[in-house]
Amino acid sequence: MKYILNCAQMQQCDANTMEVFHVPSAVLMERAALAAVDEIVKEYPDPASRILLVCGTGNNGGDGLAMARLLFLRGYAVQIFFPGNEGKCSVEAARQLSIVRAYGIAFTTQFPEEEFDVVVDALFGIGLSREIGGIYRDVVAWMNEKRGWKVAVDIASGVSADDGRIMGITFRADFTATFGFAKIGQLLYPGASMTGKLAVEDIGIDEKSLLGEAPAVRRPEESDLSLLPKRSDDSNKGSYGKVLIYAGSRNMAGAAAFSARAACRTGAGLVKVATDEANREIVQSLVPEAILSTYDTGTDMHTFVKEQIGWADAVVLGPGIGRTAQAEQMVQSVLLEARVPCLLDADALNILSEHPEWFGQARAELILTPHLGEMSRLCRKPVAEMKGSLLETAGTYADRCGATVVLKDARTVIACRDGRFFVNTTGNHGMATAGSGDVLTGIIGALLGQAVSPDEAASLGVMIHGMAGDAAARRVGRTSLTASDLIEGICEVFP
Numbered sequence: 409m410k411y412i413l414n415c416a417q418m419q420q421c422d423a424n425t426m427e428v429f430h431v432p433s434a435v436l437m438e439r440a441a442l443a444a445v446d447e448i449v450k451e452y453p454d455p456a457s458r459i460l461l462v463c464g465t466g467n468n469g470g471d472g473l474a475m476a477r478l479l480f481l482r483g484y485a486v487q488i489f490f491p492g493n494e495g496k497c498s499v500e501a502a503r504q505l506s507i508v509r510a511y512g513i514a515f516t517t518q519f520p521e522e523e524f525d526v527v528v529d530a531l532f533g534i535g536l537s538r539e540i541g542g543i544y545r546d547v548v549a550w551m552n553e554k555r556g557w558k559v560a561v562d563i564a565s566g567v568s569a570d571d572g573r574i575m576g577i578t579f580r581a582d583f584t585a586t587f588g589f590a591k592i593g594q595l596l597y598p599g600a601s602m603t604g605k606l607a608v609e610d611i612g613i614d615e616k617s618l619l620g621e622a623p624a625v626r627r628p629e630e631s632d633l634s635l636l637p638k639r640s641d642d643s644n645k646g647s648y649g650k651v652l653i654y655a656g657s658r659n660m661a662g663a664a665a666f667s668a669r670a671a672c673r674t675g676a677g678l679v680k681v682a683t684d685e686a687n688r689e690i691v692q693s694l695v696p697e698a699i700l701s702t703y704d705t706g707t708d709m710h711t712f713v714k715e716q717i718g719w720a721d722a723v724v725l726g727p728g729i730g731r732t733a734q735a736e737q738m739v740q741s742v743l744l745e746a747r748v749p750c751l752l753d754a755d756a757l758n759i760l761s762e763h764p765e766w767f768g769q770a771r772a773e774l775i776l777t778p779h780l781g782e783m784s785r786l787c788r789k790p791v792a793e794m795k796g797s798l799l800e801t802a803g804t805y806a807d808r809c810g811a812t813v814v815l816k817d818a819r820t821v822i823a824c825r826d827g828r829f830f831v832n833t834t835g836n837h838g839m840a841t842a843g844s845g846d847v848l849t850g851i852i853g854a855l856l857g858q859a860v861s862p863d864e865a866a867s868l869g870v871m872i873h874g875m876a877g878d879a880a881a882r883r884v885g886r887t888s889l890t891a892s893d894l895i896e897g898i899c900e901v902f903p
Contacts, residue, residue: 409626415569421617441474443609444585455483460524464531465492472530473504487514534569539576560584572599588613648677649857652720655727661687663728665694670850673898713741722856726756746772761785774811830867834874843891
């Protein structure tokens with residue numbers, strides 16, 4: 409897991425590195441400039457390349473001025489555009505400004521007329537606290553209109569490091585070289601779409617600079633698959649968990665099949681599907697590996713649930729069950745009877761949005777996996793409002809319900825009951841397809857069945873889901889991707 413920082417946390421890391429470890433600010437600036445320059449040189453190795461560096465008056469501008477010197481000394485055709493007031497320069501920016509002048513590097517305070525191969529944004533760093541206006545708004549708009557590879561230094565000017573919102577206008581980067589740690593606003597939309605490819609550069613600020621204060625937000629990565637339980641040659645199907653999936657109603661058999669197939673592909677030892685009798689032949693045909701238990705319109709759901717639930721090591725509830733009185737009885741009964749971890753999704757969440765008092769009846773650990781529409785119904789908050797506050801929305805609801813909340817969006821966030829968060833960065837737009845969420849429930853359910861904790865099952869399950877989507881996209885393309893492709897993609901995640 410990699411830590412993701414907000415503005416205040418990153419500024420504290422800078423201060424800790426300088427004050428506690430006695431690393432001078434000038435050294436950090438030089439290392440940042442060197443790291444960013446190396447990225448440019450990798451992309452444009454020909455020194456004949458024309459590079460424009462647009463520099464502000466703060467330390468971000470100082471990084472850009474130092475980059476100009478380093479590129480100039482490597483023989484590149486460098487020009488600096490400095491639209492600000494020199495009298496407002498920070499100490500480090502003023503020092504770098506005097507250095508580039510001593511070297512005689514091309515320098516202008518007016519909009520350059522020529523075109524460039526690379527345009528570097530070093531106007532504002534992570535500390536931007538108000539919307540960009542005045543001449544700087546014109547400068548950012550002008551940079552966006554220029555041709556060439558667009559590079560942001562630390563963060564694209566105009567992107568909030570805290571939440572990814574746009575501060576009036578923003579530089580549209582193709583590539584961002586950020587320093588020390590990724591910033592929350594670079595991973596959440598819309599900031600993520602303005603960041604381009606993100607490289608986290610080592611400049612001497614690392615976890616030691618946190619001084620033991622672990623940030624709340626983390627990003628799962630592929631190496632975290634090592635956290636999953638090891639599989640033994642000396643094992644059997646009972647060793648890998650029994651997952652009970654309440655899913656599907658008449659004309660909604662697909663939800664049950666997708667969840668069950670995904671659970672099987674994610675290593676569940678036994679999967680049982682509890683579904684409407686009308687789905688019997690479909691589910692048996694699509695998932696012959698699964699055990700089947702069915703009900704009909706006359707079934708007393710409380711009795712049915714009580715008979716089934718003692719079998720399970722983990723329960724999935726909700727995909728495609730509908731919102732009938734019988735479905736409501738199913739949801740309440742599972743909450744009353746379950747003693748193993750339960751994942752609640754789709755119609756189960758819609759039902760609970762009308763009966764929030766039922767959360768208090770639950771005795772099991774819960775994972776909720778709402779998309780924004782379902783979350784809007786649960787917390788009575790408009791979707792547009794939640795889009796700008798995913799972490800806050802998920803965290804508040806996790807605290808209120810005592811559950812792990814997986815708030816699904818282009819960047820899914822996971823809020824844990826202890827105040828930790830995870831932001832997933834795997835996956836692609838091809839996963840915006842019917843059945844994708846049902847696949848996710850099966851993945852997480854299988855991990856729960858293998859005794860993975862709810863928080864880890866949620867964070868790793870979402871990452872695996874995205875990795876499966878990326879594998880499927882490489883095979884069939886993003887536009888053509890279906891939920892069935894996602895399930896096959898799971899096979900490429902695990903060795």
